[in-house]
Amino acid sequence: MSAHPGLAYPCLDTPRERAVGYDAVMETELAPARTGGRLVELGPGLALPGFTLTLSPNEEAFGEEEEADFVYKVLSGAVRTTRLLSDGRRQIGAFYLPGDVFGLEFGPVHRFSAEAVTQTDVAIVRRSAVERAAERDPAIARQLWTLASHELADLQDHMLLLGRKNASERVASFLLKLSRRAHSRVIELPMSRCDMADHLGLTLETVSRTMSQMARSHAIDLPNARRVVVHDLEALAA
Protein backbone atom coordinates (compact mmCIF):
# COMPACT_ATOMS: atom_id res chain seq x y z
CA MET A 1 0.00 0.00 0.00
CA SER A 2 3.01 2.31 0.17
CA ALA A 3 6.11 0.83 -1.48
CA HIS A 4 6.22 1.12 -5.26
CA PRO A 5 8.78 0.87 -8.06
CA GLY A 6 10.73 3.84 -9.34
CA LEU A 7 8.24 5.38 -11.73
CA ALA A 8 8.82 8.03 -14.34
CA TYR A 9 6.14 10.28 -12.90
CA PRO A 10 7.18 12.31 -9.89
CA CYS A 11 4.80 12.53 -7.03
CA LEU A 12 2.53 10.36 -5.00
CA ASP A 13 2.50 6.71 -4.23
CA THR A 14 0.28 4.21 -5.95
CA PRO A 15 -0.10 5.99 -9.25
CA ARG A 16 -0.08 2.80 -11.25
CA GLU A 17 -1.32 0.01 -9.04
CA ARG A 18 -4.39 2.07 -8.36
CA ALA A 19 -5.25 2.15 -12.02
CA VAL A 20 -5.14 -1.61 -12.36
CA GLY A 21 -6.02 -2.97 -8.94
CA TYR A 22 -8.03 -0.49 -7.01
CA ASP A 23 -11.09 -2.66 -6.82
CA ALA A 24 -9.23 -4.83 -4.34
CA VAL A 25 -9.60 -1.99 -1.89
CA MET A 26 -13.35 -2.07 -2.16
CA GLU A 27 -13.78 -5.82 -2.39
CA THR A 28 -15.34 -6.03 1.05
CA GLU A 29 -17.62 -3.22 -0.09
CA LEU A 30 -16.25 -0.67 2.36
CA ALA A 31 -13.03 -1.88 3.81
CA PRO A 32 -11.91 1.05 5.96
CA ALA A 33 -13.10 1.93 9.43
CA ARG A 34 -16.86 2.11 9.15
CA THR A 35 -18.64 3.59 12.09
CA GLY A 36 -22.32 3.47 12.97
CA GLY A 37 -25.25 4.85 10.98
CA ARG A 38 -26.40 8.42 11.39
CA LEU A 39 -28.10 11.23 9.53
CA VAL A 40 -25.90 12.89 6.93
CA GLU A 41 -26.70 16.44 5.90
CA LEU A 42 -25.78 16.63 2.21
CA GLY A 43 -27.16 20.14 1.85
CA PRO A 44 -29.32 22.58 3.75
CA GLY A 45 -32.45 20.60 4.58
CA LEU A 46 -31.14 17.52 2.81
CA ALA A 47 -30.44 15.00 5.55
CA LEU A 48 -30.41 11.30 4.76
CA PRO A 49 -29.37 8.20 6.66
CA GLY A 50 -25.82 7.11 6.02
CA PHE A 51 -22.51 6.10 7.54
CA THR A 52 -19.18 7.68 8.24
CA LEU A 53 -15.78 6.30 7.49
CA THR A 54 -12.18 7.34 7.89
CA LEU A 55 -9.67 7.33 5.06
CA SER A 56 -5.93 7.46 5.60
CA PRO A 57 -3.77 9.64 3.34
CA ASN A 58 -3.85 8.51 -0.31
CA GLU A 59 -6.55 5.96 0.39
CA GLU A 60 -9.23 5.72 -2.25
CA ALA A 61 -12.89 6.50 -1.68
CA PHE A 62 -13.73 5.24 -5.15
CA GLY A 63 -11.99 4.59 -8.44
CA GLU A 64 -12.49 5.67 -12.02
CA GLU A 65 -15.07 3.52 -13.82
CA GLU A 66 -16.40 2.14 -10.54
CA GLU A 67 -20.15 2.00 -10.00
CA ALA A 68 -21.30 5.26 -8.48
CA ASP A 69 -23.30 3.74 -5.64
CA PHE A 70 -22.61 6.32 -2.97
CA VAL A 71 -22.55 10.04 -2.49
CA TYR A 72 -19.91 11.43 -0.16
CA LYS A 73 -19.48 14.40 2.10
CA VAL A 74 -16.21 15.52 3.64
CA LEU A 75 -16.44 15.87 7.42
CA SER A 76 -12.79 16.61 8.08
CA GLY A 77 -9.58 16.45 6.07
CA ALA A 78 -9.48 16.79 2.28
CA VAL A 79 -10.17 14.71 -0.81
CA ARG A 80 -8.94 15.03 -4.38
CA THR A 81 -10.47 13.63 -7.55
CA THR A 82 -7.93 12.45 -10.08
CA ARG A 83 -7.65 11.15 -13.57
CA LEU A 84 -4.63 9.47 -15.12
CA LEU A 85 -3.19 9.28 -18.60
CA SER A 86 -1.76 5.88 -19.52
CA ASP A 87 1.79 7.12 -19.02
CA GLY A 88 1.05 8.33 -15.49
CA ARG A 89 0.41 12.00 -16.11
CA ARG A 90 -2.23 13.04 -13.65
CA GLN A 91 -4.95 15.66 -13.57
CA ILE A 92 -6.61 16.56 -10.29
CA GLY A 93 -10.14 17.69 -11.03
CA ALA A 94 -10.90 19.28 -7.71
CA PHE A 95 -10.18 19.32 -4.02
CA TYR A 96 -13.01 18.79 -1.57
CA LEU A 97 -12.83 20.32 1.90
CA PRO A 98 -15.00 19.85 5.00
CA GLY A 99 -18.62 20.43 4.10
CA ASP A 100 -18.17 19.62 0.40
CA VAL A 101 -20.13 16.88 -1.32
CA PHE A 102 -18.37 14.75 -3.92
CA GLY A 103 -19.01 11.63 -5.93
CA LEU A 104 -22.39 12.86 -7.14
CA GLU A 105 -22.61 11.59 -10.71
CA PHE A 106 -25.15 11.82 -13.48
CA GLY A 107 -24.15 8.59 -15.09
CA PRO A 108 -23.84 5.12 -13.58
CA VAL A 109 -20.05 5.18 -13.00
CA HIS A 110 -17.47 7.53 -11.55
CA ARG A 111 -15.36 9.38 -14.07
CA PHE A 112 -12.61 10.22 -11.61
CA SER A 113 -11.11 8.36 -8.75
CA ALA A 114 -11.27 10.06 -5.37
CA GLU A 115 -8.54 9.81 -2.76
CA ALA A 116 -7.93 11.26 0.64
CA VAL A 117 -5.25 13.95 0.65
CA THR A 118 -4.75 13.73 4.40
CA GLN A 119 -6.47 11.63 7.01
CA THR A 120 -10.10 12.29 6.24
CA ASP A 121 -13.52 11.54 7.67
CA VAL A 122 -16.28 11.24 5.12
CA ALA A 123 -19.97 10.55 5.41
CA ILE A 124 -21.59 8.37 2.77
CA VAL A 125 -25.17 8.01 1.63
CA ARG A 126 -26.47 5.42 -0.78
CA ARG A 127 -27.13 6.97 -4.13
CA SER A 128 -30.39 5.10 -4.44
CA ALA A 129 -31.55 6.74 -1.21
CA VAL A 130 -30.65 10.15 -2.60
CA GLU A 131 -32.50 9.47 -5.82
CA ARG A 132 -35.58 8.19 -4.06
CA ALA A 133 -35.62 11.25 -1.84
CA ALA A 134 -35.29 13.50 -4.88
CA GLU A 135 -38.24 11.83 -6.54
CA ARG A 136 -40.38 12.24 -3.44
CA ASP A 137 -39.45 15.83 -2.77
CA PRO A 138 -38.89 18.44 -5.48
CA ALA A 139 -37.06 20.63 -2.95
CA ILE A 140 -34.48 17.90 -2.52
CA ALA A 141 -34.18 17.53 -6.27
CA ARG A 142 -33.53 21.25 -6.45
CA GLN A 143 -30.86 20.96 -3.77
CA LEU A 144 -29.09 18.34 -5.83
CA TRP A 145 -29.24 20.54 -8.91
CA THR A 146 -27.71 23.36 -6.92
CA LEU A 147 -24.86 21.12 -5.85
CA ALA A 148 -24.32 19.99 -9.42
CA SER A 149 -24.55 23.56 -10.60
CA HIS A 150 -21.76 24.79 -8.35
CA GLU A 151 -19.61 21.84 -9.25
CA LEU A 152 -20.07 22.56 -12.93
CA ALA A 153 -19.34 26.25 -12.45
CA ASP A 154 -16.08 25.40 -10.72
CA LEU A 155 -15.18 23.04 -13.51
CA GLN A 156 -15.77 25.69 -16.12
CA ASP A 157 -13.74 28.29 -14.27
CA HIS A 158 -11.00 25.75 -14.04
CA MET A 159 -11.11 25.10 -17.76
CA LEU A 160 -10.44 28.77 -18.40
CA LEU A 161 -7.58 28.64 -15.92
CA LEU A 162 -6.01 25.61 -17.57
CA GLY A 163 -6.54 26.85 -21.09
CA ARG A 164 -5.56 30.46 -20.83
CA LYS A 165 -3.81 31.50 -17.61
CA ASN A 166 -0.09 31.59 -16.95
CA ALA A 167 1.64 30.06 -13.95
CA SER A 168 1.31 32.96 -11.52
CA GLU A 169 -2.31 33.56 -12.49
CA ARG A 170 -3.06 29.91 -11.88
CA VAL A 171 -1.43 29.82 -8.48
CA ALA A 172 -2.96 33.16 -7.50
CA SER A 173 -6.45 32.05 -8.56
CA PHE A 174 -6.06 28.86 -6.60
CA LEU A 175 -4.87 30.48 -3.39
CA LEU A 176 -7.51 33.14 -3.69
CA LYS A 177 -10.22 30.56 -4.04
CA LEU A 178 -9.02 28.72 -0.96
CA SER A 179 -8.84 31.98 0.95
CA ARG A 180 -12.38 32.98 0.00
CA ARG A 181 -13.67 29.57 0.79
CA ALA A 182 -12.01 29.71 4.25
CA HIS A 183 -13.21 33.30 4.83
CA SER A 184 -9.68 34.01 5.96
CA ARG A 185 -6.43 35.47 4.67
CA VAL A 186 -4.62 32.65 6.43
CA ILE A 187 -4.94 29.31 4.74
CA GLU A 188 -3.67 25.89 5.60
CA LEU A 189 -2.80 23.82 2.54
CA PRO A 190 -3.69 20.18 3.04
CA MET A 191 -2.12 19.18 -0.26
CA SER A 192 1.46 18.88 -1.47
CA ARG A 193 3.04 21.07 -4.13
CA CYS A 194 2.68 18.14 -6.45
CA ASP A 195 -1.06 17.92 -5.87
CA MET A 196 -1.35 21.63 -6.53
CA ALA A 197 0.70 21.23 -9.70
CA ASP A 198 -1.44 18.37 -10.96
CA HIS A 199 -4.52 20.46 -10.32
CA LEU A 200 -3.16 23.58 -11.99
CA GLY A 201 -1.54 21.93 -14.97
CA LEU A 202 1.98 22.85 -13.88
CA THR A 203 5.00 21.07 -12.40
CA LEU A 204 5.67 21.04 -8.70
CA GLU A 205 8.84 23.08 -9.24
CA THR A 206 6.93 25.80 -11.04
CA VAL A 207 4.36 25.95 -8.25
CA SER A 208 7.11 26.21 -5.68
CA ARG A 209 9.01 28.88 -7.59
CA THR A 210 5.86 30.87 -8.19
CA MET A 211 4.92 30.85 -4.53
CA SER A 212 8.45 31.83 -3.52
CA GLN A 213 8.30 34.70 -5.97
CA MET A 214 4.94 35.79 -4.56
CA ALA A 215 6.41 35.75 -1.09
CA ARG A 216 9.42 37.79 -2.24
CA SER A 217 7.08 40.40 -3.73
CA HIS A 218 4.95 40.37 -0.55
CA ALA A 219 1.80 39.24 -2.36
CA ILE A 220 1.68 36.45 0.20
CA ASP A 221 3.50 35.36 3.34
CA LEU A 222 4.78 31.83 3.56
CA PRO A 223 5.45 31.12 7.24
CA ASN A 224 5.95 27.50 6.27
CA ALA A 225 5.38 25.36 3.22
CA ARG A 226 1.82 24.45 4.10
CA ARG A 227 0.60 27.79 5.42
CA VAL A 228 -0.12 30.86 3.31
CA VAL A 229 -1.16 34.36 4.33
CA VAL A 230 -2.82 36.06 1.39
CA HIS A 231 -2.08 39.77 1.04
CA ASP A 232 -2.51 40.96 -2.49
CA LEU A 233 -3.41 38.35 -5.05
CA GLU A 234 -6.44 39.86 -6.79
CA ALA A 235 -4.28 41.68 -9.33
CA LEU A 236 -2.33 38.51 -10.11
CA ALA A 237 -5.31 36.22 -10.59
CA ALA A 238 -6.34 37.76 -13.97
Place this chain on the structure above:
Amino acid sequence: MSAHPGLAYPCLDTPRERAVGYDAVMETELAPARTGGRLVELGPGLALPGFTLTLSPNEEAFGEEEEADFVYKVLSGAVRTTRLLSDGRRQIGAFYLPGDVFGLEFGPVHRFSAEAVTQTDVAIVRRSAVERAAERDPAIARQLWTLASHELADLQDHMLLLGRKNASERVASFLLKLSRRAHSRVIELPMSRCDMADHLGLTLETVSRTMSQMARSHAIDLPNARRVVVHDLEALAA
Protein backbone atom coordinates in the same frame (compact mmCIF):
# COMPACT_ATOMS: atom_id res chain seq x y z
CA MET B 1 -21.25 44.12 -36.38
CA SER B 2 -17.96 43.59 -38.19
CA ALA B 3 -15.61 46.59 -37.98
CA HIS B 4 -13.63 46.88 -34.78
CA PRO B 5 -10.50 48.59 -33.50
CA GLY B 6 -7.06 47.02 -33.67
CA LEU B 7 -7.16 44.78 -30.61
CA ALA B 8 -4.33 42.98 -28.90
CA TYR B 9 -6.06 39.63 -29.13
CA PRO B 10 -5.80 37.95 -32.49
CA CYS B 11 -8.86 36.32 -33.88
CA LEU B 12 -12.52 36.92 -34.31
CA ASP B 13 -14.55 40.06 -34.54
CA THR B 14 -16.49 41.49 -31.66
CA PRO B 15 -14.33 40.18 -28.89
CA ARG B 16 -14.86 43.23 -26.77
CA GLU B 17 -18.14 44.77 -27.80
CA ARG B 18 -19.76 41.43 -27.19
CA ALA B 19 -18.66 41.48 -23.58
CA VAL B 20 -20.20 44.86 -22.94
CA GLY B 21 -23.11 45.18 -25.32
CA TYR B 22 -24.41 41.81 -26.31
CA ASP B 23 -27.76 42.33 -24.66
CA ALA B 24 -28.62 44.76 -27.40
CA VAL B 25 -28.84 41.75 -29.69
CA MET B 26 -31.50 40.18 -27.56
CA GLU B 27 -33.39 43.30 -26.64
CA THR B 28 -36.38 42.34 -28.73
CA GLU B 29 -36.20 38.99 -26.98
CA LEU B 30 -35.26 37.03 -30.05
CA ALA B 31 -34.14 39.39 -32.71
CA PRO B 32 -32.99 37.08 -35.52
CA ALA B 33 -35.13 35.30 -38.03
CA ARG B 34 -37.70 33.43 -36.01
CA THR B 35 -39.79 30.95 -37.85
CA GLY B 36 -42.97 29.25 -36.82
CA GLY B 37 -43.56 26.94 -33.88
CA ARG B 38 -42.96 23.20 -34.11
CA LEU B 39 -42.03 20.18 -32.08
CA VAL B 40 -38.36 20.09 -31.10
CA GLU B 41 -36.81 16.73 -30.31
CA LEU B 42 -34.25 17.44 -27.59
CA GLY B 43 -33.49 13.78 -27.07
CA PRO B 44 -34.90 10.38 -27.98
CA GLY B 45 -38.54 10.58 -26.93
CA LEU B 46 -38.13 14.10 -25.64
CA ALA B 47 -40.10 16.29 -27.99
CA LEU B 48 -41.39 19.66 -26.85
CA PRO B 49 -42.98 22.63 -28.58
CA GLY B 50 -40.52 25.31 -29.60
CA PHE B 51 -39.24 27.53 -32.37
CA THR B 52 -36.39 27.58 -34.80
CA LEU B 53 -34.14 30.48 -35.62
CA THR B 54 -31.17 31.16 -37.84
CA LEU B 55 -27.93 32.68 -36.61
CA SER B 56 -25.36 34.21 -38.91
CA PRO B 57 -21.64 33.59 -38.28
CA ASN B 58 -20.47 35.00 -34.93
CA GLU B 59 -23.99 35.92 -33.91
CA GLU B 60 -24.80 35.23 -30.30
CA ALA B 61 -27.45 32.78 -29.13
CA PHE B 62 -26.98 33.93 -25.56
CA GLY B 63 -24.39 35.75 -23.46
CA GLU B 64 -22.54 35.02 -20.27
CA GLU B 65 -24.58 35.94 -17.19
CA GLU B 66 -27.77 36.11 -19.20
CA GLU B 67 -30.89 34.44 -17.84
CA ALA B 68 -30.99 30.85 -19.02
CA ASP B 69 -34.56 30.89 -20.29
CA PHE B 70 -34.14 28.61 -23.27
CA VAL B 71 -32.61 25.31 -24.20
CA TYR B 72 -31.13 25.01 -27.68
CA LYS B 73 -30.54 22.33 -30.23
CA VAL B 74 -28.34 22.65 -33.27
CA LEU B 75 -30.17 21.75 -36.48
CA SER B 76 -27.43 22.71 -38.91
CA GLY B 77 -24.15 24.58 -38.70
CA ALA B 78 -22.09 24.81 -35.52
CA VAL B 79 -22.06 26.71 -32.24
CA ARG B 80 -19.25 27.46 -29.80
CA THR B 81 -19.52 28.38 -26.13
CA THR B 82 -16.94 30.92 -25.02
CA ARG B 83 -15.65 32.64 -21.98
CA LEU B 84 -13.43 35.70 -21.88
CA LEU B 85 -10.77 36.96 -19.54
CA SER B 86 -10.84 40.72 -18.99
CA ASP B 87 -7.85 41.21 -21.32
CA GLY B 88 -9.54 39.34 -24.14
CA ARG B 89 -8.03 35.91 -23.77
CA ARG B 90 -10.70 33.46 -24.76
CA GLN B 91 -11.54 29.90 -23.86
CA ILE B 92 -13.95 27.94 -26.01
CA GLY B 93 -15.70 25.42 -23.79
CA ALA B 94 -17.15 23.25 -26.50
CA PHE B 95 -18.37 23.07 -30.07
CA TYR B 96 -21.91 21.91 -30.76
CA LEU B 97 -22.76 20.22 -34.02
CA PRO B 98 -26.08 19.24 -35.59
CA GLY B 99 -28.07 17.17 -33.14
CA ASP B 100 -26.33 18.56 -30.06
CA VAL B 101 -28.21 20.27 -27.27
CA PHE B 102 -26.64 23.29 -25.60
CA GLY B 103 -27.57 26.00 -23.13
CA LEU B 104 -28.94 23.50 -20.64
CA GLU B 105 -27.97 24.98 -17.26
CA PHE B 106 -28.43 23.94 -13.67
CA GLY B 107 -28.37 27.46 -12.34
CA PRO B 108 -30.48 30.46 -13.36
CA VAL B 109 -27.91 32.08 -15.68
CA HIS B 110 -25.61 31.03 -18.50
CA ARG B 111 -21.95 30.71 -17.58
CA PHE B 112 -20.73 30.92 -21.14
CA SER B 113 -21.85 32.87 -24.11
CA ALA B 114 -22.82 30.88 -27.17
CA GLU B 115 -22.16 32.02 -30.72
CA ALA B 116 -22.68 30.58 -34.14
CA VAL B 117 -19.45 29.47 -35.81
CA THR B 118 -21.02 29.40 -39.25
CA GLN B 119 -24.51 30.12 -40.40
CA THR B 120 -26.54 27.98 -38.07
CA ASP B 121 -30.11 26.87 -37.54
CA VAL B 122 -31.08 26.19 -33.97
CA ALA B 123 -34.29 25.05 -32.34
CA ILE B 124 -35.20 26.55 -29.00
CA VAL B 125 -37.49 25.36 -26.24
CA ARG B 126 -38.49 27.34 -23.17
CA ARG B 127 -36.63 26.10 -20.17
CA SER B 128 -39.78 26.26 -18.08
CA ALA B 129 -41.43 23.87 -20.53
CA VAL B 130 -38.52 21.47 -20.22
CA GLU B 131 -38.66 21.61 -16.44
CA ARG B 132 -42.39 21.08 -16.32
CA ALA B 133 -42.08 18.11 -18.63
CA ALA B 134 -39.32 16.67 -16.46
CA GLU B 135 -41.47 16.96 -13.37
CA ARG B 136 -44.38 15.22 -15.09
CA ASP B 137 -42.36 12.43 -16.58
CA PRO B 138 -39.40 10.75 -14.85
CA ALA B 139 -38.26 9.36 -18.19
CA ILE B 140 -37.82 12.90 -19.45
CA ALA B 141 -35.94 13.82 -16.30
CA ARG B 142 -33.64 10.88 -16.93
CA GLN B 143 -33.12 12.05 -20.52
CA LEU B 144 -32.00 15.41 -19.24
CA TRP B 145 -29.60 13.80 -16.79
CA THR B 146 -28.15 11.78 -19.60
CA LEU B 147 -27.58 14.93 -21.63
CA ALA B 148 -25.97 16.63 -18.63
CA SER B 149 -23.91 13.55 -17.96
CA HIS B 150 -22.38 13.47 -21.43
CA GLU B 151 -21.70 17.17 -21.31
CA LEU B 152 -19.92 16.80 -17.99
CA ALA B 153 -17.91 13.83 -19.23
CA ASP B 154 -16.72 15.86 -22.19
CA LEU B 155 -15.79 18.71 -19.91
CA GLN B 156 -13.74 16.44 -17.70
CA ASP B 157 -11.94 14.86 -20.62
CA HIS B 158 -11.18 18.32 -21.80
CA MET B 159 -9.76 19.32 -18.45
CA LEU B 160 -7.26 16.48 -18.69
CA LEU B 161 -6.39 17.59 -22.20
CA LEU B 162 -5.82 21.19 -21.14
CA GLY B 163 -3.94 20.31 -18.00
CA ARG B 164 -1.67 17.54 -19.16
CA LYS B 165 -1.45 17.03 -22.91
CA ASN B 166 1.04 18.59 -25.29
CA ALA B 167 0.19 20.33 -28.53
CA SER B 168 0.08 17.34 -30.84
CA GLU B 169 -1.86 15.25 -28.33
CA ARG B 170 -4.39 18.05 -28.04
CA VAL B 171 -4.87 18.42 -31.76
CA ALA B 172 -4.94 14.66 -32.29
CA SER B 173 -7.54 14.18 -29.55
CA PHE B 174 -9.67 16.92 -31.02
CA LEU B 175 -9.57 15.63 -34.59
CA LEU B 176 -10.18 12.10 -33.38
CA LYS B 177 -13.23 13.18 -31.43
CA LEU B 178 -14.66 14.95 -34.47
CA SER B 179 -13.94 11.92 -36.60
CA ARG B 180 -15.65 9.53 -34.19
CA ARG B 181 -18.58 11.84 -33.83
CA ALA B 182 -18.95 12.03 -37.62
CA HIS B 183 -18.47 8.25 -38.00
CA SER B 184 -16.07 9.11 -40.78
CA ARG B 185 -12.36 9.49 -41.43
CA VAL B 186 -13.17 12.56 -43.47
CA ILE B 187 -14.13 15.57 -41.43
CA GLU B 188 -15.16 19.04 -42.36
CA LEU B 189 -13.98 21.67 -39.87
CA PRO B 190 -16.58 24.39 -39.43
CA MET B 191 -14.25 26.43 -37.19
CA SER B 192 -11.14 28.47 -37.87
CA ARG B 193 -7.66 27.62 -36.59
CA CYS B 194 -8.16 30.33 -34.02
CA ASP B 195 -11.33 28.73 -32.69
CA MET B 196 -9.53 25.42 -32.46
CA ALA B 197 -6.66 27.11 -30.65
CA ASP B 198 -8.95 28.81 -28.15
CA HIS B 199 -10.61 25.48 -27.49
CA LEU B 200 -7.34 23.57 -27.10
CA GLY B 201 -5.45 26.16 -25.08
CA LEU B 202 -2.94 26.81 -27.86
CA THR B 203 -2.22 29.55 -30.37
CA LEU B 204 -3.51 29.43 -33.90
CA GLU B 205 0.04 29.16 -35.21
CA THR B 206 0.74 26.11 -33.09
CA VAL B 207 -2.46 24.45 -34.28
CA SER B 208 -1.52 25.17 -37.88
CA ARG B 209 2.05 23.93 -37.48
CA THR B 210 0.89 20.80 -35.68
CA MET B 211 -1.59 19.93 -38.40
CA SER B 212 0.99 20.58 -41.11
CA GLN B 213 3.39 18.27 -39.30
CA MET B 214 0.70 15.59 -39.01
CA ALA B 215 0.08 15.86 -42.73
CA ARG B 216 3.82 15.60 -43.46
CA SER B 217 4.01 12.42 -41.36
CA HIS B 218 0.87 11.07 -43.07
CA ALA B 219 -1.12 10.84 -39.83
CA ILE B 220 -3.73 12.92 -41.65
CA ASP B 221 -4.41 14.31 -45.10
CA LEU B 222 -5.18 17.97 -45.47
CA PRO B 223 -6.79 18.44 -48.88
CA ASN B 224 -7.60 21.98 -47.82
CA ALA B 225 -7.52 23.98 -44.63
CA ARG B 226 -11.03 23.04 -43.57
CA ARG B 227 -11.03 19.37 -44.51
CA VAL B 228 -9.13 16.61 -42.74
CA VAL B 229 -8.80 12.92 -43.55
CA VAL B 230 -7.82 11.04 -40.44
CA HIS B 231 -5.40 8.17 -40.97
CA ASP B 232 -3.46 7.37 -37.84
CA LEU B 233 -4.08 9.59 -34.87
CA GLU B 234 -4.78 7.09 -32.08
CA ALA B 235 -1.12 6.81 -31.17
CA LEU B 236 -0.74 10.59 -31.03
CA ALA B 237 -3.78 11.29 -28.89
CA ALA B 238 -2.24 9.88 -25.66
Place this chain on the structure above:
DNA sequence: CGCAGGTTTGACTTCACTCAATCGGCGTGG
Protein backbone atom coordinates in the same frame (compact mmCIF):
# COMPACT_ATOMS: atom_id res chain seq x y z
C1' DC C 1 21.48 11.28 15.09
C1' DG C 2 20.30 10.06 10.61
C1' DC C 3 16.92 9.09 7.46
C1' DA C 4 12.77 10.04 4.57
C1' DG C 5 9.55 13.10 2.67
C1' DG C 6 8.46 16.99 0.80
C1' DT C 7 10.27 21.58 -0.65
C1' DT C 8 13.28 24.90 -2.52
C1' DT C 9 16.71 26.51 -5.63
C1' DG C 10 19.85 26.39 -9.61
C1' DA C 11 21.40 25.41 -14.36
C1' DC C 12 19.99 24.13 -18.58
C1' DT C 13 16.64 22.71 -22.21
C1' DT C 14 12.63 22.79 -24.83
C1' DC C 15 8.12 23.44 -26.37
C1' DA C 16 5.04 26.59 -27.51
C1' DC C 17 4.48 31.64 -28.10
C1' DT C 18 5.38 36.09 -30.55
C1' DC C 19 6.14 38.77 -34.31
C1' DA C 20 6.35 39.06 -39.02
C1' DA C 21 6.36 37.75 -43.79
C1' DT C 22 4.18 35.05 -47.26
C1' DC C 23 0.78 32.27 -49.31
C1' DG C 24 -3.76 31.02 -51.26
C1' DG C 25 -8.64 31.04 -52.06
C1' DC C 26 -12.52 33.84 -52.91
C1' DG C 27 -15.39 37.58 -54.05
C1' DT C 28 -15.71 42.11 -56.25
C1' DG C 29 -15.26 45.36 -59.55
C1' DG C 30 -12.88 47.22 -63.51
Place this chain on the structure above:
DNA sequence: CCACGCCGATTGAGTGAAGTCAAACCTGCG
Protein backbone atom coordinates in the same frame (compact mmCIF):
# COMPACT_ATOMS: atom_id res chain seq x y z
C1' DC D 1 -11.64 37.59 -67.70
C1' DC D 2 -8.27 39.22 -64.83
C1' DA D 3 -6.46 42.20 -61.09
C1' DC D 4 -6.96 43.44 -56.63
C1' DG D 5 -7.83 43.17 -51.88
C1' DC D 6 -9.24 40.65 -48.00
C1' DC D 7 -9.03 37.13 -44.74
C1' DG D 8 -7.58 33.07 -42.99
C1' DA D 9 -3.77 29.83 -43.06
C1' DT D 10 0.99 28.76 -43.35
C1' DT D 11 5.79 29.23 -42.49
C1' DG D 12 10.02 31.15 -40.48
C1' DA D 13 13.08 33.28 -37.03
C1' DG D 14 13.82 34.36 -32.50
C1' DT D 15 12.23 34.53 -27.60
C1' DG D 16 10.64 33.19 -23.33
C1' DA D 17 7.92 30.74 -19.90
C1' DA D 18 7.69 26.60 -18.00
C1' DG D 19 9.71 21.97 -17.94
C1' DT D 20 13.65 18.73 -16.73
C1' DC D 21 17.31 17.16 -14.09
C1' DA D 22 19.83 17.49 -10.12
C1' DA D 23 21.54 19.23 -5.85
C1' DA D 24 20.67 21.20 -1.37
C1' DC D 25 17.56 22.16 2.29
C1' DC D 26 14.12 21.59 5.91
C1' DT D 27 11.34 19.26 9.30
C1' DG D 28 9.53 15.63 11.66
C1' DC D 29 10.40 11.06 13.40
C1' DG D 30 12.18 6.51 14.51
